[in-house]
Amino acid sequence: MLSEEILSWVTAAIGGDARVATVTGLREQANPWLVRFAPAARVEAAVLRLGDPTDPEHRQRFATEVAALRLAGDHGLPAARLIATDLDGAAAGVPAVLTTVLPGHSRIPPVASPERLRGLGATAAALQSVPLTPRTALPRRTRSIADVDFAAQRREKGTTALLAEAEDRLSRLPVPEGPTVFVHGDLWFGNTLWSGDRCTGLVDWDCAGAGPPGIDLGSARFDAALMFGLPAAEQVLEGWQRAANRRADQVAYWDVVAALGTLADMAFCVPALHDQGRTDLDAGILGQRRDAFLGNALRRLDATGLSGR
Template sequence: MIAVSELPEEVLRWVSGAVGGGVRVDGATGLREGGNPWLLRFEPADRVEAAVLRLGDPADSNHRRRFGTEVAALRVAAEHRLPAARLIAADLDGAETGALAVLTTVLPGDSTIPPVASAERLRGLGAAAAALQAVPLTPRPALPLRTRSIADVDFTALRRAKGTTALLTAAEERLDRLPAPGGPTVFVHGDLWHGNTLWSGGRCTGLVDWDCAGAGSPGIDLSGARFDAALLFGLPAADHVLEGWQRATGRRADDLAYWDVVAATCSLADMGFCVPVMHDQGRPDLDADTLGARRDAFLSAALARLDADSRQS
């Protein structure tokens, strides 16, 4: 927890005014590696117990884009009663706070990732992805067309700069030769992994961090969640995610092998890039070698299924 005085006074006044009821911010706890976003506590607590505050730099165009997407996504989620926090207020140009600011309600549960996940939990992650694909969505400025997870990071360019592997190169070449599957676009989270989910008593209580959201194929979130499960818990975990998704939707997933390959290529050759955040989320047992081996197992299996699908078509 930090001293409230460490947050800008303009921000604190804005938060108090947005929450209303004469409350003041009484404490702030960092939710990501001890920092932004912040879990805020209020005094008197019997009026409003807590809220989540995310801050950004208004001079940074990437921050402005991500904050605009977050707000637009939260509004869609609220309209369709999806498991997401509710928007309290937003300052998307810094006019009121001197910063980009989004203030939301607090969802129950926590995002700590267990060392072992039950089949029920993994099926719950699949069901969470299925809830999103039930919302048809046409691309729009703040929620653009998405063709993969974490769409504003160019993993291909980063691999060219930092080095790649034969398997990742083969996957890129395979995707380059294939047209992206068609079909209607739906609401996608765009970064659906365990660190962006909240859990209580084995039940998924909500999704957070909507700044990569948009309109795209249901396969983006489904395979993103499958890839994450395979990284965290091993290859068989991905099948439980698929089972949960198919139970919730009542249908088979389309083009699963294609979207699994896309999901796995949202990574770097050296998986050390994601080790710190996984440690912060409660998995200090994971290292770059383990994650790299699991990524390669997932990607190899997806490529084999993609080749088999091509031979049958």
């Protein structure tokens, strides 16, 4: 499944007499890859992430991933450690990043305990403890998955009255002032690893950057509501506030921002959820839960006086 050039780069990065034993796709049986080595190797396994050498955006995302992993390591955050990087593909033939393997798994259970939900909030809070000034590899972020223009896609593919209202109201409001911190930029259960109810790590850092803490908190709350229903979002908030030892700011605003990171038809995210074990979820259920979360957030915006009307 991987070229000899890539495998040679991997074994050289591991060193010694490393020999690849197996390669397994971690997302829908494809990239990134779990590479296991023969027993004599100095490490048992590593995670290999590959990019497209013809796509400049892939290079930027890889540069962001590497910068984020380095920063996470510097601050003891739950992230893999870098083994080797080849951002221009000069040695591997394609852009490549090789990291350590974190314990745990990303499978999403059909029911989440309060401890797991609060743990997701606490993980988001750990990131907001790291002040960060925007830089080339970790740019300014104002929403999750910042390189995807969901608003443009809705204009092309169609929207709903609720999404259109939310987008219009948000456009009339300034981005809330506050600290600029390290953000993951795509914080959902599929990008977290768990051992029981303990979060053992965050993966897929290519949307990371510098931005308001509400980006990750809103994303985590929204995903919890999609996976488990609206009350789950409050457990995430409780975990965040406990870990941060303060009340979160502008929660309703960032909830709206998170919900607007979708298309009218939620079928676009179903394959990723099924890959994580949630085959009970379909576009209809997800759409209903998205609308319940977004409607609730808009009502809370009205209550705070930040209606955007």
